[in-house]
Amino acid sequence: MQDRYDAMTREMLDRYGVRVRKWRKDMTGLAWEVCYANGETRRLIEAPRPRGPVSAAIFLHEIGHHAIGFHRYRPRCLEEYHAWAFSLAQMESLGLNVTDRVRHRVHDSLHYAVMKARRRGLHALPAELLPYAEPRPKTPRFAPTSAGGPRRGTTPRKSPSRPGGR
Secondary structure, eight states, rough: OOHHHHHHHHHHHHHTEEEEEEESSSOEEEEEEOOOOTTTTHHHHHHOOSSSSSHOOOOHHHHHHHHOOSSSSSHHHHHHHHHHHHHHHHHHHTOOOOHHHHHHHHHHHHHHHHHHHTTOOOOOOOOOGGGSSSSSOOOOOOOOOOOOOOOOTOOOOOOOGGGGOO
């Protein structure tokens, strides 16, 4: 599988003329371009190296900013929406697994972008972003085991013994 991620990475960087400034260790990314006085433009990203579905989605999201073009969509949260749409479309077309964790990451990212835009004064939310106006419902990380046993990841508590047998 890693060979597929590596091939996808090389192909996307070449296709969109993007250079990786830094491979990030965390699951965050950044895309920008530098325009020089002589007319030359450098396209740069920082992203995690694709090693799984979430890191691949983040990498493709940053490539998506270059693919769709900066400042093409207003407000900024709509540009984020289109960069994520690019990422998911590329993953599906390349046969990469779009997991629930990827979908949750997309939703959380877009919800954050919508809330940030609202804090900065956005009044009319584009229709594409309406599903992201509310946070996604939180799902418990660990469900209780059957027969009411302790939840996974917890240690059972002992009740303190009382002196005198009470």
